[in-house]
Amino acid sequence: MKTILVTIPVNEVHKERLNKIAKENTVQYIPADLVTEDQISEASVIIGNVPADMIRASKRLELLQLESAGTDAYIVPGVLAGTTTLCNATGAYNRAVSEHAVALTLMLMKKLYLYRDAQNDSRWDDFGTVSSPVGATIVVVGLGDIGMRYAKTLKAMGAYVIGVKRRAGACPDGIDELVQTDAIDTVLPRADIVFSILPNTKGTVHFYTEECFKQMKSSAFFINCGRGNAVDSNVLLHALQNGEIAAAAADVTDPEPLPADHPLWKQKNMVITPHVAGGFHLPHTFERIVDIACENLVHWINGEQYRNVIDFETGYKR
Amino acid sequence: MKTILVTIPVNEVHKERLNKIAKENTVQYIPADLVTEDQISEASVIIGNVPADMIRASKRLELLQLESAGTDAYIVPGVLAGTTTLCNATGAYNRAVSEHAVALTLMLMKKLYLYRDAQNDSRWDDFGTVSSPVGATIVVVGLGDIGMRYAKTLKAMGAYVIGVKRRAGACPDGIDELVQTDAIDTVLPRADIVFSILPNTKGTVHFYTEECFKQMKSSAFFINCGRGNAVDSNVLLHALQNGEIAAAAADVTDPEPLPADHPLWKQKNMVITPHVAGGFHLPHTFERIVDIACENLVHWINGEQYRNVIDFETGYKR
Numbered sequence: 001m002k003t004i005l006v007t008i009p010v011n012e013v014h015k016e017r018l019n020k021i022a023k024e025n026t027v028q029y030i031p032a033d034l035v036t037e038d039q040i041s042e043a044s045v046i047i048g049n050v051p052a053d054m055i056r057a058s059k060r061l062e063l064l065q066l067e068s069a070g071t072d073a074y075i076v077p078g079v080l081a082g083t084t085t086l087c088n089a090t091g092a093y094n095r096a097v098s099e100h101a102v103a104l105t106l107m108l109m110k111k112l113y114l115y116r117d118a119q120n121d122s123r124w125d126d127f128g129t130v131s132s133p134v135g136a137t138i139v140v141v142g143l144g145d146i147g148m149r150y151a152k153t154l155k156a157m158g159a160y161v162i163g164v165k166r167r168a169g170a171c172p173d174g175i176d177e178l179v180q181t182d183a184i185d186t187v188l189p190r191a192d193i194v195f196s197i198l199p200n201t202k203g204t205v206h207f208y209t210e211e212c213f214k215q216m217k218s219s220a221f222f223i224n225c226g227r228g229n230a231v232d233s234n235v236l237l238h239a240l241q242n243g244e245i246a247a248a249a250a251d252v253t254d255p256e257p258l259p260a261d262h263p264l265w266k267q268k269n270m271v272i273t274p275h276v277a278g279g280f281h282l283p284h285t286f287e288r289i290v291d292i293a294c295e296n297l298v299h300w301i302n303g304e305q306y307r308n309v310i311d312f313e314t315g316y317k318r
Numbered sequence: 319m320k321t322i323l324v325t326i327p328v329n330e331v332h333k334e335r336l337n338k339i340a341k342e343n344t345v346q347y348i349p350a351d352l353v354t355e356d357q358i359s360e361a362s363v364i365i366g367n368v369p370a371d372m373i374r375a376s377k378r379l380e381l382l383q384l385e386s387a388g389t390d391a392y393i394v395p396g397v398l399a400g401t402t403t404l405c406n407a408t409g410a411y412n413r414a415v416s417e418h419a420v421a422l423t424l425m426l427m428k429k430l431y432l433y434r435d436a437q438n439d440s441r442w443d444d445f446g447t448v449s450s451p452v453g454a455t456i457v458v459v460g461l462g463d464i465g466m467r468y469a470k471t472l473k474a475m476g477a478y479v480i481g482v483k484r485r486a487g488a489c490p491d492g493i494d495e496l497v498q499t500d501a502i503d504t505v506l507p508r509a510d511i512v513f514s515i516l517p518n519t520k521g522t523v524h525f526y527t528e529e530c531f532k533q534m535k536s537s538a539f540f541i542n543c544g545r546g547n548a549v550d551s552n553v554l555l556h557a558l559q560n561g562e563i564a565a566a567a568a569d570v571t572d573p574e575p576l577p578a579d580h581p582l583w584k585q586k587n588m589v590i591t592p593h594v595a596g597g598f599h600l601p602h603t604f605e606r607i608v609d610i611a612c613e614n615l616v617h618w619i620n621g622e623q624y625r626n627v628i629d630f631e632t633g634y635k636r
Binding site (some may be wrong): 068095096097100102103104106107113115116117118119120122123124125126127128129130131132133134140153156257258259260262265266271272274275276278281283284 | 366422425446580
């Protein structure tokens with residue numbers, strides 16, 4: 001009889017499902033903010049993002065099933081024992097995050113942020129020309145499930161989509177053109193929109209340099225819904241101030257939360273949402289996380305291969 | 319040799335195209351705000367929305383090709399002679415207006431107006447649950463080319479679309495269910511979103527009554543990109559204040575422009591854009607208007623049937 005610790009906010013229906021799968025094992029339901037180190041050290045399976053510094057490489061922990069797609073805090077050496085399998089919730093977030101990114105894209109194209117500001121001043125002001133997804137060249141950096149869904153939605157609205165991914169391969173369905181990450185310079189100058197959905201890994205910290213923004217069109221938009229540290233907030237701010245790009249939107253910032261006195265908040269052509277694209281903001285997302293957790297719990301019980309196993313070296317799915 | 323008066327802001331390429339079609343006839347290019355009654359009275363063809371009160375039922379005017387889809391100012395008795403054919407620019411606006419409407423829809427679903435307001439206060443605030451087009455029931459009121467394109471885009475994003483139109487008929491491709499306008503009461507209670515793209519006709523003034531909003535879900539959104547007078551601004555304001563619907567967005571208001579002291583401006587869950595969805599805001603729109611004008615000018619030269627002929631009785635295409 002082993003212990004399964006569940007820290008995600010499950011309801012009674014979810015509990016019934018998990019209890020049934022767990023068989024004779026004990027399932028403990030404890031909210032993430034109340035969990036103790038003792039409880040963590042006793043668990044053979046944890047479902048939820050417990051604080052990384054409380055895991056202390058527990059040798060008992062066989063499976064850590066994250067509620068997030070991001071794995072950055074858990075692949076740091078010393079956090080997990082070599083015998084722990086780390087799985088993430090890739091697949092749960094693509095609907096929520098891609099829709100949020102599409103919403104931000106159209107908000108920039110149609111200047112809705114300027115119109116909202118004008119509304120708050122009761123001003124019936126016309127801000128001129130807008131743009132359209134039809135015929136727009138969109139560079140999607142990161143072709144996981146979120147990037148792919150965003151790409152397909154924009155392509156259905158008439159855009160030409162260039163995908164950027166780490167490894168070479170066949171151009172996936174729904175992408176018009178594929179380049180490898182190290183050749184991004186060749187496509188940035190063509191982009192009307194650059195959409196970044198990079199995770200936080202060794203290779204992605206401050207990935208977008210000053211030079212990247214200089215290569216973009218002055219009419220281009222930059223949208224980041226991956227991890228904030230893909231771009232230094234001051235680099236982004238200067239690109240906007242210098243007119244190297246026309247506008248930007250970000251659901252993630254560097255640092256995060258963005259300090260109240262950071263000038264990026266007040267930059268007129270910058271749209272900020274506070275890391276809300278994913279999380280549990282769309283009820284569907286949480287249902288999918290529970291689905292993935294249940295599937296991997298079945299695999300644990302049966303000694304089968306897990307879904308969404310993370311490679312500690314890259315932070316990506318194996 | 320007759321006179322063709324063009325008041326839309328054509329460029330040299332457009333002029334060359336129109337001059338060629340016009341053959342031996344004179345083409346006069348005069349901006350709409352500079353045109354005189356004499357110039358109007360001399361024209362056999364007018365391309366552009368000249369002021370309705372300056373036409374004075376000119377008997378010489380054979381064809382009035384509007385730059386707009388709306389025809390309301392020109393179907394008023396006494397404006398046009400019975401011998402004038404009125405054509406509108408239906409077909410030119412569907413890309414621009416439907417995209418603007420989709421942008422507003424996602425802005426409401428993802429609460430981007432609240433996040434913009436929070437950004438202006440440098441606040442990293444979480445506004446909780448959002449909604450998705452997937453599985454949403456969207457009632458599209460008015461199934462012209464704009465309504466149809468909006469419907470298809472949202473359906474591609476996963477929505478269930480109920481179309482509402484004046485006349486019965488087969489359910490068009492891209493619409494899941496069709497009802498007649500006089501049966502709208504049967505579908506309003508099911509709507510997650512009501513999108514109105516009604517023109518201004520005798521039958522559409524203050525079409526959305528207090529009762530309509532009471533029938534909607536308290537979680538529903540109302541979006542108007544048709545004509546402002548489809549709903550009294552005070553009726554809409556009260557529906558929002560009383561929580562009869564969750565939020566609304568409108569590109570058109572009643573009256574228009576909305577007076578600076580109207581409380582609708584400051585209603586937090588109301589998003590207002592100042593009649594900018596159409597017009598010439600998207601360069602593509604103007605190109606399509608020129609296309610339609612050129613096509614009808616060819617028909618005028620050849621004595622053929624026009625495209626987009628308006629029925630004075632209904633204000634719709636015949």
